[in-house]
Amino acid sequence: MQKGDSIGSTTIRLDRADLVRYAGASGDFNPIHWSESTARSVELPGVIAHGMLTMGAAVQLVTDWCGDPGRILDYQTRFTQMVPVPEDGGATLEVTGKVGAVDAEAGTARIDLTVTDPGNDGARVLTKAQAVVRVDQP
Amino acid sequence: MSVNPDLQGRSYPPTQPYAVGREKIREFAAAVKAGHPAHSDLEAARALGHADLVAPPTFAVVLAQRAEQAVVQDPDSGIDFSRVVHADERFTHHRPIVAGDELVATATVETVKSLGGHSMVTTRADIATTAGEPVSTVRSTLLVRGEE
Numbered sequence: 001m002q003k004g005d006s007i008g009s010t011t012i013r014l015d016r017a018d019l020v021r022y023a024g025a026s027g028d029f030n031p032i033h034w035s036e037s038t039a040r041s042v043e044l045p046g047v048i049a050h051g052m053l054t055m056g057a058a059v060q061l062v063t064d065w066c067g068d069p070g071r072i073l074d075y076q077t078r079f080t081q082m083v084p085v086p087e088d089g090g091a092t093l094e095v096t097g098k099v100g101a102v103d104a105e106a107g108t109a110r111i112d113l114t115v116t117d118p119g120n121d122g123a124r125v126l127t128k129a130q131a132v133v134r135v136d137q138p
Numbered sequence: 139m140s141v142n143p144d145l146q147g148r149s150y151p152p153t154q155p156y157a158v159g160r161e162k163i164r165e166f167a168a169a170v171k172a173g174h175p176a177h178s179d180l181e182a183a184r185a186l187g188h189a190d191l192v193a194p195p196t197f198a199v200v201l202a203q204r205a206e207q208a209v210v211q212d213p214d215s216g217i218d219f220s221r222v223v224h225a226d227e228r229f230t231h232h233r234p235i236v237a238g239d240e241l242v243a244t245a246t247v248e249t250v251k252s253l254g255g256h257s258m259v260t261t262r263a264d265i266a267t268t269a270g271e272p273v274s275t276v277r278s279t280l281l282v283r284g285e286e
Contacts, residue, residue: 012171025169026200030219042220051224056170056196063174063195068186069234070176072195076228076277131195 001135007065007097007111012057014049014083015090022053036087046086051079054125058095058115062131065097065111073108077129083117093117093125100130109135141257141282142216145247150208152242155268156201160237163191170194183236193235199227202263202276205243209261217259217282225258225279232272240268248277255284 019033028050031038039047055077063069085091093115100112113129116122160180167177172194175182183191210217235241243263251258258281265274 018169018171022169025166026203028203052196052199052227053170055227056172056194056199059195060170060172060174063172068176069172069174069192069195070186070188072231074228074230075195076226078226079224 001099001102001109003099003101005099007099008061009094009096010061012054012093012095013090014053014057014085014093016047016085016087018090019047019049019053019085022050022056026050026052028052044082045084047084049083049085049091054079054083054093054115055129058093058113058126058129059131061095061097061113062111062133066133066135071134072131073134074132075130077113078127079125080127081117081120081123081125083125084120091117091119107134107136109133140216140252140284141250141259142214143250143252145209145212145215145259146250147247148209148212149244149246150205150212152244153201153204153208154242156204156241156243158193158235158237158239158241160191163193163197163237166197166200167194170196188234188236190237193237195229195231196227197235198229198231198263198265198274198276201241201243201265201274202245202278205245205263206261206278208245209247209259217280221283223281223283225281226277227279228277230275230277232274235265235273239273241265241273242268243276257282257284
């Protein structure tokens with residue numbers, strides 16, 4: 001394993017039901033994630049996805065790659081673009097990951113994720129999305 | 139109204155104990171589309187050496203946001219929740235959260251910064267078992283948009 005290696009890619013599809021499901025599971029009932037009128041009243045383009053839903057779904061690529069969610073020691077991101085989720089059609093996000101750094105002494109690798117929204121001119125919705133993973137043989 | 143700079147350094151009492159259940163882990167995993175069997179299949183989790191079902195890496199947000207409520211609802215905070223945008227989030231896991239854990243979270247305001255009429259509030263939630271074992275540290279920054 002070395003810096004720059006790809007860990008693969010995946011696609012996340014989000015619709016309004018996914019937002020309601022995440023609201024219930026997480027306890028985050030901010031109405032901007034389910035009420036069109038509330039979202040527009042605070043100058044948003046419409047209902048948007050929870051940033052934490054995008055963050056939570058994107059890391060699945062890392063879990064699949066390392067084979068054990070318990071190996072993910074640290075995971076961080078900045079939220080740089082909103083993800084509008086229209087009632088018709090929803091949103092689709094593209095996720096790719098690559099090895100950003102390897103620390104042989106610590107037995108860890110840093111995976112850098114790129115998450116883009118093709119429905120918004122390919123805007124990067126997460127920035128500095130990085131997961132530190134325990135690996136057996138870096 | 140802007141965010142009170144005196145919040146910086148303030149700590150809040152721990153949340154009520156939260157019992158992490160298997161069905162909650164399954165429900166949260168489905169909500170974030172986390173399909174790994176260690177979140178849903180006890181045998182798969184145990185085969186990886188875990189005591190029980192493993193929570194997804196961002197599950198700790200459930201605990202952290204309960205603790206952060208104390209900050210947002212502090213009558214002294216000056217935070218208007220309708221003007222809050224999530225700016226960043228970081229999870230540092232001392233060990234994975236598994237079903238059967240009983241956890242408490244304690245929020246501390248690390249920094250309050252002003253940026254051209256807006257405020258950035260960074261909180262830290264320290265998550266531990268009720269026996270005092272550290273489990274996760276969650277840092278979250280909220281951008282509080284100033285009035286137009």
